[in-house]
Amino acid sequence: MRSTALISGASSGLGAEFAVQLAARGHDVVLVARSRDRLTALAEAIAAEHGVEAHVLVQDLAHPDAARLVAGQLASRGLRVDLLVNNAGFGTCGHFETIAGDRDHEQVMVNVVALVDLTHSLLPGMLERGGGAVVNVASNAAFQPSPYFAVYGAAKAFVLSFGLALREEYRGRGIRVLTLCPGPVETGFFDTIGTRRAAVVGSMTTPEPVVRAALLALDRDRGYVAPGLANSFAAHFMPRRPRTLVAALAERVTRKVLAPMSEPAARESVA
Template sequence: MRTTALITGASSGLGAEFAAQLAARGHDLVLLARSADRLAALAERLRTAHGIEAHVLVQDLAEPDAAVRVGAELAARGLVVDLLVNNAGFGSCGRFEANDARLDHDQLMVNVVALVGLTHEVLPGMLARGRGSVINVASTAAFQPTPYFAVYGASKTFVLDFSLGLRQEYRRRGIRVLALCPGPVETGFFDALGTRAAAVTGSFALPGPVVRSALRALDADRAYVTPGLANAVTAHLAPRRPRTFVAAIAERVSRGVRDVAKNPQRRSA
């Protein structure tokens, strides 16, 4: 039976990689982002390469009613979502008082509000069918306070805790929920910040292995996955230290990033 995956932020980075790997698995796709041209080009490539259906939805997830609009469009097209990949998100870096409050607002709308709203839109149908899956893209930033990335880090902590809570609610009702918590990945995220120094570990993963790890973890019905040994060790050690101590160490590590990062505008994806 053919299933359909809805992927947000699908025009580039991890979103485009999720689309490619899910298409290779035979899933039909709903590709959502703000960039119509890039989505259309990706959809055509995946249709040709894998013989799947690929639908394009253009929506700015920072808009207050974005999730409701997406739900209405899915219903109008008769599209049923079996797998939701909440991948869209972006970050900012700098002293909180110097950051653009509107940018922080949009960041929370995309990273948190739209993610929750889209889950609300598709979960009832999954429950009615007795099956379905949700992948929420968090970050290793979810595991500790992150000075100079305070809004971004807090948003990813929300995503992780939200995912773990949902999984516990629905694991006996046929719904799988996975939080993907990668470290730095070779995507446009760091271009938007204006510095690769934001990858404080100094190393970057490629999107392909990160997405493969996520899909394997989903197949195994894991609660969360942190691809890469160093990332996994850090994620599991940080919560076992006093939070104020972890925050102090994180501040020292990210202080240099603060001074070279630009205050980004949202990416065009």
Template sequence: MGTAPTVPSTALVTGASSGLGKEFASQLAARGHDLVLVARSRDRLEAVAEEITRAHGVKAHVVVRDLAQPDAGRAVARELADRSLTVDLLVNNAGFGTAGRFEEIAAERDHDMLMVNVVALVDLTHALLPGMLERGTGAVLNVGSTAGYQPSPYLTVYSASKTFVLNFSLALRQEYRGRGIRVTALCPGPVETRFFEVIGTRNAAVAGSFTTPEPVVRSALKALDRDRAYVTPGFGNAVMAHLNPRRPRTLVAWVGERICRKALQPEAVHGAAARSAAN
């Protein structure tokens, strides 16, 4: 099993104002990390920073940015440079989803989702990983989903974005093994966050049972400590993750369409926003 790597001094967490992002911030602060918290909701972000600083005595810097906007990832990197902040652990957590028939989902919403789930994630990694490499140490933890293990009709663009996150993480990890950089992908099943409120129905959790952020984040950080390529918390989720790639892709898509029909049965959720405030 080996000894866990030295804890990096400063961690940046995107989507840090609620849900998994807030839990990542809390657990990392408990480990002694200073933090850079990124989200688009200033009030909630500052409240999280104040709470964490009071509880753990670490520094918690706030960067307010909507990651769906063009050049958002690079803008965050420029702000870090202006404030002389060095990041040793990047947690690309921000993300949201869409569900329904492809032609009925607003193109603008899918576009914004890809900007957050894919483009900002890659841009931030491009911006911060070279500094880690120069210092000879660092880590990247990317948040994917069990939806990324197979085609998921009616969650079509969302699941494809999470497939990108997983494959990007696995490839990046191979590039930097032996060079002081760890890369891990977290691929959870349904988690009790605002994610499903934003989609508009808990029926979008087409497989697996709900869990809470605390054990998911704990599993992710343990996997990163052990330099694992990816982690899928929960026995049932892990079994699915390992079995699906061993089936013909067209068969997996056929089965996925039948399972994911559940997402077409809307469950009214009051107060759903256009996009997750965690982003």
């Protein structure tokens, strides 16, 4: 029986690339996102090219019961998940007071709550079957406070800490846990956010090498990976203390996202 990978945020960008590369490795895939049309087109293309089963599961992960609803659909279709890719997420940027509070609430629900809830739902089954893996997509923003990306950076710091903690819990129990911390990736993120100045650290890359590096790191049972030379340098060599100094230095880097920016709505992004 082929293993099955569930990828959240699979309609575009890194999520779609994870689906393609995992299918090329022989995994059946479950594609989760809000856009039925995009998911259906991707599923059909994957099934035709790689001869695997590609399932479409439409769900808004900002919903408080998103993970329970996903688990219910999996059960009703008789699907079990051996590899969970928590990729869904979006960001906001700008002065904190200009960003709608309900939008940042949704951001925490998708970037943090849904990620934890999906892991709670699917990891126990992996343990029962004696093996599995979880890939959590964070960001290079996870390594330091990120002024003007305050909620996004904090959420990604949570993802990194959560992933590293889980890895230590499940080492030796058949579960691999990897946290992916990419720099700027050429997706719809920056078009939607309203400025490419949001790519504040590192050079822009494309989804293909980022996902390839992530899967290689998973094969090697790495705890986390920050693909790309500049991104890796920032992740490993930026000083971490004193924290107030790190935050002040980060502000000098991230402030360039502020000008020019027009309407607050332009500061939102889905990635």
